[in-house]
Amino acid sequence: MTTEFTTRLTEAVVDSFDGTSDARLRELLASLTRHLHAFVRDTEPTMAEWERAIYFLTATGRACTDTRQEFVLLSDVLGVSMLVETINSDRGTADEVTESTVLGPFHMTESPVRALGANIDLVGDGEPCVVSGRVLSRDGTPLPGAALDVWQANPEGFYDVQQPDIQPAGNGRGLFTADGEGRFWFRTCVPSPYPIPTDGPVGDLLEATGRHPYRPAHIHFIASAEGHTPVTTHIFVAGSDHLDSDAVFAVKESLVKNFAVTDDPSLAAEFDITNPFRHARFDLVLDLDAEQP
């Protein structure tokens, strides 16, 4: 009898959205209702468990501020952000173009425009390195003038926006323009693994489930070029701790790059860096816009 009632209940809720004028919203809410009810039916939460879930969601909302997005963090640690990102970047060509990964919560300020070769480590307290490569179209054609938005945390694992009183604004950030042959190069410090914020409800969830909050060392990129689909991605430092247990599930094998120790005095002079130095080299390969002929 209860089963019969609950089945009718689910259909009644789905039907209640029949009058939604936006067909896509109607589709999303119907699917949400079915999946949410299936979850409740499968797990049969007690009233106390339901109240605990309401409390958790409320606390997550209350933890959000202008500079902190705890619901994005929740989406991240449940793998939902990565799932949505991956579904949207699927152009059936993941072996030919650079794979995407999550944007993350720290792309919240404009990166300063910098000249190729500039150092984005404004403090200079990390291990110096060079990052270089080319932006290419899917067929290997270089993309001159491609834009490269770059951001990373400092060696202690904090972004400039998290430490406005300690780090200069724009530390670890740069907006670069590829040269006439699609090449880019800049200096920075080798990034470190760092924990996502743990002082909110999401931190409590990780604690209760015995999960560590760390992300492996990485640098964020958004690469874009005319006539091409932009890619939002990271490069991860090969050998970094937590590569196999990223708290937000963002690691894809193709994005793990060697920051090789390089002993090459003439290359060091070219990059204006002390020899020997760490050097990450990789190309960013963009897909053509779907609309392009």
Place this chain on the structure above:
Amino acid sequence: MTTEFTTRLTEAVVDSFDGTSDARLRELLASLTRHLHAFVRDTEPTMAEWERAIYFLTATGRACTDTRQEFVLLSDVLGVSMLVETINSDRGTADEVTESTVLGPFHMTESPVRALGANIDLVGDGEPCVVSGRVLSRDGTPLPGAALDVWQANPEGFYDVQQPDIQPAGNGRGLFTADGEGRFWFRTCVPSPYPIPTDGPVGDLLEATGRHPYRPAHIHFIASAEGHTPVTTHIFVAGSDHLDSDAVFAVKESLVKNFAVTDDPSLAAEFDITNPFRHARFDLVLDLDAEQP
């Protein structure tokens, strides 16, 4: 390739909860992950849709205060509250005991203890009526001394706690004790349909989906007696508007009661009410505690 990645992603998230010491929490999170990911896979939300969902959840959390629970309201309009309530009250005997329905957000204050026959309509601005019946055990045995917590909105559709400056505290509320034969009776006014709060994100959702916010006229009850499982329920006024489209899906047929116009001078005198009067009569039937022999 994306499909392969996303399948592995779901398993990776589920596996990340393997270290959860609380086995029930582990089970809930594993199931939540699978259902949430299935929803995302089925609907393939764009990044903009995902951002809109994050914004909606954040706004819902921010709308919560000490006297308002917008996440409970969201759970209500998605039928989740009713589903959880029904699953928990399923004792396989729904045809023999009084069915349950949602608690709702307005049982937030203690009901004043009142004598049998008292009028819970302290203002006297509605259509007077009598509510009477018996509290019984499943086999029909009366339950003397059973407790009956009752609450309802005023004729304009507001609970006392929503209008602390207009209604006297305890208006529409009463805590009654059944007499030696399990009987209860009290006076009130016939309740009216009313809208759930629409000035928050849940109201926006109803608006966007063309759903009305009304609940059919009802009176809330929690009935309890020694050795029995308490029941949280409503009675609905037969013939009320919105009985077939309750905004929170709480109507069960067995809970719809006739508030019959009664022309009986001696009964009116007994209840201390003007003849003729509206009279709702029904029994509340409780199940034995599972632990009882």
